[in-house]
Amino acid sequence: MIPEEIIRSLAQTTPSKIVLLVLDGIGGLPREGRTELEAAHTPSLDKLASCSELGLTDPVGRGITPGSGPSHLALFGYDPLRYEIGRGVLEALGVGLEMTDRDVAGRGNFATMEHGHITDRRAGRIATEKNKELCCLLAKSIPRVQDAEVIIDPGMEHRFTVMFRADGLDDRLADADPQKAPAEPLPAHALAPEAERTAGIVNEYIRRANEVLRDQHPANTILLRGFARFPHIPSMSDLFKLQPAAIAAYPMYRGLARLVGMDVLDTGPTFADEIATLKRHWDNFDFFFLHYKDTDKAGEDGDFDAKVAALERFDARLPDVLALGPDVLAVSGDHSTPSILAAHGWQPVPALVSSAYCGADHVSRFTERDCAGGALGILPAQDLMPILMANALRLAKYGA
Amino acid sequence: MIPEEIIRSLAQTTPSKIVLLVLDGIGGLPREGRTELEAAHTPSLDKLASCSELGLTDPVGRGITPGSGPSHLALFGYDPLRYEIGRGVLEALGVGLEMTDRDVAGRGNFATMEHGHITDRRAGRIATEKNKELCCLLAKSIPRVQDAEVIIDPGMEHRFTVMFRADGLDDRLADADPQKAPAEPLPAHALAPEAERTAGIVNEYIRRANEVLRDQHPANTILLRGFARFPHIPSMSDLFKLQPAAIAAYPMYRGLARLVGMDVLDTGPTFADEIATLKRHWDNFDFFFLHYKDTDKAGEDGDFDAKVAALERFDARLPDVLALGPDVLAVSGDHSTPSILAAHGWQPVPALVSSAYCGADHVSRFTERDCAGGALGILPAQDLMPILMANALRLAKYGA
Numbered sequence: 001m002i003p004e005e006i007i008r009s010l011a012q013t014t015p016s017k018i019v020l021l022v023l024d025g026i027g028g029l030p031r032e033g034r035t036e037l038e039a040a041h042t043p044s045l046d047k048l049a050s051c052s053e054l055g056l057t058d059p060v061g062r063g064i065t066p067g068s069g070p071s072h073l074a075l076f077g078y079d080p081l082r083y084e085i086g087r088g089v090l091e092a093l094g095v096g097l098e099m100t101d102r103d104v105a106g107r108g109n110f111a112t113m114e115h116g117h118i119t120d121r122r123a124g125r126i127a128t129e130k131n132k133e134l135c136c137l138l139a140k141s142i143p144r145v146q147d148a149e150v151i152i153d154p155g156m157e158h159r160f161t162v163m164f165r166a167d168g169l170d171d172r173l174a175d176a177d178p179q180k181a182p183a184e185p186l187p188a189h190a191l192a193p194e195a196e197r198t199a200g201i202v203n204e205y206i207r208r209a210n211e212v213l214r215d216q217h218p219a220n221t222i223l224l225r226g227f228a229r230f231p232h233i234p235s236m237s238d239l240f241k242l243q244p245a246a247i248a249a250y251p252m253y254r255g256l257a258r259l260v261g262m263d264v265l266d267t268g269p270t271f272a273d274e275i276a277t278l279k280r281h282w283d284n285f286d287f288f289f290l291h292y293k294d295t296d297k298a299g300e301d302g303d304f305d306a307k308v309a310a311l312e313r314f315d316a317r318l319p320d321v322l323a324l325g326p327d328v329l330a331v332s333g334d335h336s337t338p339s340i341l342a343a344h345g346w347q348p349v350p351a352l353v354s355s356a357y358c359g360a361d362h363v364s365r366f367t368e369r370d371c372a373g374g375a376l377g378i379l380p381a382q383d384l385m386p387i388l389m390a391n392a393l394r395l396a397k398y399g400a
Numbered sequence: 401m402i403p404e405e406i407i408r409s410l411a412q413t414t415p416s417k418i419v420l421l422v423l424d425g426i427g428g429l430p431r432e433g434r435t436e437l438e439a440a441h442t443p444s445l446d447k448l449a450s451c452s453e454l455g456l457t458d459p460v461g462r463g464i465t466p467g468s469g470p471s472h473l474a475l476f477g478y479d480p481l482r483y484e485i486g487r488g489v490l491e492a493l494g495v496g497l498e499m500t501d502r503d504v505a506g507r508g509n510f511a512t513m514e515h516g517h518i519t520d521r522r523a524g525r526i527a528t529e530k531n532k533e534l535c536c537l538l539a540k541s542i543p544r545v546q547d548a549e550v551i552i553d554p555g556m557e558h559r560f561t562v563m564f565r566a567d568g569l570d571d572r573l574a575d576a577d578p579q580k581a582p583a584e585p586l587p588a589h590a591l592a593p594e595a596e597r598t599a600g601i602v603n604e605y606i607r608r609a610n611e612v613l614r615d616q617h618p619a620n621t622i623l624l625r626g627f628a629r630f631p632h633i634p635s636m637s638d639l640f641k642l643q644p645a646a647i648a649a650y651p652m653y654r655g656l657a658r659l660v661g662m663d664v665l666d667t668g669p670t671f672a673d674e675i676a677t678l679k680r681h682w683d684n685f686d687f688f689f690l691h692y693k694d695t696d697k698a699g700e701d702g703d704f705d706a707k708v709a710a711l712e713r714f715d716a717r718l719p720d721v722l723a724l725g726p727d728v729l730a731v732s733g734d735h736s737t738p739s740i741l742a743a744h745g746w747q748p749v750p751a752l753v754s755s756a757y758c759g760a761d762h763v764s765r766f767t768e769r770d771c772a773g774g775a776l777g778i779l780p781a782q783d784l785m786p787i788l789m790a791n792a793l794r795l796a797k798y799g800a
Contacts (some may be wrong), residue, residue, distance in 0.1 A: 006481065010464070054418060357738070359429050359747055361772050375748075375769065377778035386463025390746040390772040397744055398460050399467035399480070400490045 001079065001382050004239060006398065007389075011241040016327040016392040017028075018242070018287045019278075022075060023314060024253075025296030025337025027349045027368055031304050036295075036339060037350065037367040039304075040311040042317040043332070048354055055376020056348035057384055059335050065346040071334035072256045076289070077240065077385025078233060085259065086171065086228020091161045093255025099230045104169045104198060107226045108152075109177070110134060110219035113210070116278035117182045122158045123219040134219055135160055135397035137262040141212045142296060145205045162224060162283070164202065170195035175225035188224065202227070235261025236287065240389060245281060259287055271313065276322045280382045282324055290321075299365030300344075307339050309320045328355040328391040330384060348378055355391035401479065401782050406798065407789075410643040416727040416792040417680075418642070423714060424468075424476060424653075425737025427768055431704050436695075436739060437750065437767040439704075440711040444718040448754055449763035456748035457784055459735050465746040471734035472656045476689070477635060477640065477785030485659065486571065486628020491561045493655020495553045499630045502744065502759065504569045504598060507626045508552075508560040509577070510534060510619035511665060513610070517582045522558045525620040534619055535560055541612045545605045554678045562624060564602065571596035575625035576606060580588020602627075634772045635661025636687065640789060645681060647674045648691035657689055671713065675678030675720045682724055689722075699737030700744075708741050728791040729757040730784060731766065747779050755791035 028036035059071040060080050069090050070080035100106060110131065112120035126134075131298040135154040142150055155161060172195040176188040206222060213220045236244045238261070245265045254264045263285065267277040271292055278288055294310035307314035307371030321329070332351035335344050350371040361375035372378070376387070385399035389395045402462035428436035459471040459727075460480050469490050470480035482723045488505035499505060510531065512520035535554040542550055555561060572595040576588040588602040608624060613620045636644045638661070646657030646664045654664045663685065667677040671692055678688055692714055698706035721729070732751035735744050751770040761775035772778070778786070 002464055003481070006461075006464075119532040289572065355740060355744070357429060357747075358769060359435075360433075361769050373773055375456070375772040377456070377772070379778075383462035387746070388463075390463035390465065395463060395465060395746070397467050398464045399485065400487055 001380055002386055004234065007386060007395075008076070008239055010395045010398060011239065011389065012394055012396050013241050014393045016286065016394065017282070018328040018388050019321060019326040020075065020287070020289050020388065021292065021321065022289065022330045023292045023295045023311070023331070023333045025299040025335060025344065026333030027336025027338065027345065028299065028307065029261055029338035029340050029345070029347065031340055033341040035368050036299075036307040036311060038369070040081050040308045040315070041310060042366065044315045044322075045366040046364060047353055048318070048331070049366040049370070051360065052352045052354040053358040053361055053376050054363045054366065054371045054374030055351050056368070056371050056378045057332055057351045057381035058348050058378060059381045062216045063346050065344050066251060066335045067344070068334060069256060071381070072253065073233075073260070075332065075334055075384060076236065076260045076382035077259065077382060079382060083233050084233055085231055087226030088161070088228040090252070090373060091155075091226065092163060092252060093259070094222070094252040095155060095161050096251030096254070097151065097153055097161060097163060099163065100165065102167055102169065102232060103165045103228050104162045104171045105161060105163045106224045106228070108162050109223045110158045110160070111221050111223050112218040113185065113221040113324055115248035116184070118178055118185055118221065118223070119182050120218060121181050121223060126219050128156050130219065131155070131158060131160065134213065134216060138212060142205060142208050145201050145208070148201050150205060152209070156217070162199070164205070166201070168196045169229070170203075171198070171227045171229040173199055173202065173227040176202060177225040182319070185221065188227070194342070195383070231259065233259055235296070237261055240287075241386065241394070242287040243285045244287040244289065245285040246289045247277045248289070249274065250291065250293055251293040263288060271317055275317055277320065278367060279324065295333070296337045299339050301340060302338035302339050302342030327389050328353070330388055332384065342367045349381070351376060353387060353391060357391055401780055402786055406641055407477070407786060408718070410795045410798055411639065411789065412794055412796050413641050414793045415680070416686065416794065418728040418788050418792050419721060419730070420475070420687070420689050420788065421692065421729070421730070421731045422689065423692045423695045423711070423733045425699040425744065426733030427733060427736025427745065427747045428699065428707065428737065429738035429740050429745070429747065435768050436524040436699075436704060436707040436711060437438060437784055438769070440708045440715070442711060442766065444715045445752075445766040446764060448718070448722070448731070449752055449766040449770075451760060452752045452754040453758040453761055453773045453776050454763040454766065454774030455751050455769050456768070456774075456778045457751045457781035458748050458778060458782045459733055463746050465744050466480070466670040466735045467744070468652060469656065471781070472653065473633075473660070473780035475732065475734055475784060476636065476660045477782060478660065479782060483504065483631055483633050485631055487626030488561070488628040489583070489630060490652070491555075491626065492563060493658070494652040495555060495561050495564060496651035496654070497551065497553055497561060499563065500565065501630060502567055502569065502758045503563045503565045504571045504627050504629055505561060505563045506624045508562050508630070509623045510558045510560070511621050511623050512618040513585065513621040515586070518585055518621065518623070519582050521577070521581050521623060525557045525621075526619050528554070528556050531555070531558060531560065534613065534616060537607040538609055538612060542605060542608050545601050545608070548601045548629065550605060558619070564598070564605070566601070569601075569629070572605060572629045573596070573599055573602065573627040576602060577623035577625040586623065587628070604610055604724060631659065633659055637661055640785065641794070642686045642687040644687040644689065645685040646689045647677045648689070649674065650691065650693050653691040653693075671717055671736060675717055678721065679724065695733070696737045699739050700742060702739050702742030704739035728788050730754075730788055732784065736775065749781070751776060753787060755789060757791050
């Protein structure tokens with residue numbers, strides 16, 4: 001992998017457009033001898049594969065199952081081991097909160113306290129509706145603690161996200177969560193002297209929340225963990241001299257794109273909406289990240305046939321993207337989500353690069369097995385961006 | 401990639417001969433479906449490929465288009481990101497100047513000055529003959545500045561190379577070149593206190609050159625840039641315990657070989673001459689680097705058919721090399737120069753390793769597409785040398 005400073009020194013602007021199509025969780029495993037990609041009828045992908053360069057990307061490292069954060073960072077050309085995205089931040093991005101540099105975000109649980117002890121870390125998995133009601137109550141009752149604004153946002157069941165916004169906050173805090181029950185409540189503990197003030201704010205918030213929730217048994221207390229500030233990552237325009245745009249329906253991926261300085265475009269919930277957005281903004285950007293969620297959702301559900309169908313729906317729309325005539329088109333995924341695992345997997349991810357200069361290989365189907373024999377080989381996902389840049393003639397020669 | 405100190409600790413001497421045949425710019429891209437290598441009739445390479453191990457090398461990193469300096473360093477087994485060869489040094493090597501440890505070399509332009517401003521950075525691209533005449537004039541008029549000997553050597557059109565030779569010179573100088581016109585002349589500026597004296601020498605040289613060239617409009621001034629000292633790179637005999645020889649007709653590649661301590665053999669301008677040189681010196685060295693330039697030249701010219709012809713000429717001579725019976729033979733290139741790009745490219749480079757212990761793969765043609773399926777895989781070019789050393793049984797076991 002090429003160091004960032006070298007990429008930055010070589011990046012140049014050309015009148016070219018790069019499209020990165022990310023099929024979330026695309027990689028699969030065989031059921032009765034065929035993977036989801038092998039079982040799917042994908043004439044457009046196959047036709048494209050026959051004149052493209054293919055390979056398999058490795059999001060973080062061999063054998064490592066990545067979360068969405070590191071896997072997208074790698075696809076965007078960043079070292080996923082160098083830039084850590086804290087859980088609180090990922091949570092905030094996932095629910096669509098816009099984080100600023102002054103925020104510390106954490107994940108929260110509603111929990112049950114009895115006789116001064118945490119007896120249920122999930123408050124009996126209260127209904128999501130109840131969760132919303134309680135978050136509203138907390139938001140109204142405790143809008144600020146000292147000089148910090150507090151933003152709280154409900155998730156599913158007992159989960160919520162909380163952000164503390166003030167100057168000079170520090171995220172070096174241990175979890176305010178005993179991680180087991182029954183157990184005594186654990187105040188947030190500063191892991192560095194500079195975080196003492198933040199710990200005080202968090203602990204005062206918990207104390208006041210306990211008062212507000214006193215009569216809300218089983219959801220009569222809160223646990224907070226995964227405190228994190230917004231990470232400082234060089235923007236794609238700094239690193240690659242690109243004007244990048246993200247087209248993604250889900251908040252998490254919009255947030256991840258924002259982390260690397262992409263313009264996040266308004267779009268509707270379907271892939272057809274995303275492609276319409278791409279068309280509408282075609283002239284305004286030179287790099288487009290399009291996120292397709294259905295493949296991952298089906299994989300996570302363990303629904304092989306639904307994943308096949310999601311791939312076929314994608315394939316049917318692919319010609320609309322090709323019709324725009326991108327100079328460089330990549331089709332890949334952030335990680336594998338094999339249906340038989342019903343979870344993210346560590347398997348390398350099919351990748352396809354098409355351009356006037358991509359060369360060719362013997363591969364003419366976009367499947368895990370075929371990509372293994374492609375000319376891209378098996379490469380770190382982080383290396384895909386330099387290859388796309390090169391194909392757009394956007395990387396100057398290194399050395400003389 | 402294995403750290404140098406490990407290679408150094410494992411290297412041992414065996415009675416074996418390694419030949420590295422470098423076809424400059426060998427990798428290509430398809431025109432009408434076939435690359436230059438695919439279009440060429442190369443029976444000798446194909447026959448060799450069928451009993452060799454094949455793969456693709458990546459000179460500097462995925463997506464990176466390398467210059468000749470870093471790409472050759474990688475082929476010679478060095479980290480191309482660790483050892484930087486300054487522009488001035490490469491220029492000096494390219495025109496065949498022998499640099500010493502006491503030299504600072506720079507690239508020069510004859511330029512036009514009017515009313516105290518640089519108005520043309522290339523002096524109207526004066527004829528090469530005129531350039532030679534002016535370099536002669538400068539060499540005679542300003543053989544020394546203070547205690548520094550000045551060596552000047554003409555290039556093509558307005559370009560030349562200049563070297564300052566004295567004890568204690570320092571190359572941390574900004575360019576004495578405004579890089580645009582019209583602009584005021586820019587004196588060489590020291591980037592470190594230790595370089596002040598060198599800046600003074602360079603600036604005095606420019607001042608005196610301006611006097612000498614006063615009546616030579618449009619070539620009445622000079623611009624100097626890319627100041628660099630000879631880099632310190634461990635020799636191949638230190639690193640690999642080899643006695644290496646270079647056979648290359650072009651000054652640049654002779655110079656690059658000298659950088660890593662190869663004996664540079666006198667040879668004629670053709671590949672046949674180079675092979676005759678190889679035969680003549682067969683008993684005196686155990687590692688030979690043979691450089692074949694025609695493939696790159698044709699690629700740079702965008703002449704697909706000429707590149708095919710160059711490959712076929714190489715192929716016709718290959719049996720002469722095989723007849724010498726090298727224990728290990730590698731055929732590869734420093735980088736790709738696809739004719740359709742008419743420039744160096746970032747594409748991985750076909751590589752072939754033949755020895756009694758190389759193993760075999762399913763590949764029996766030496767082309768980009770076929771090499772992608774070879775048993776060497778896609779590997780950093782820097783890894784090729786350890787593989788050649790291993791095949792010569794010149795690397796001891798690591799650990800017990």
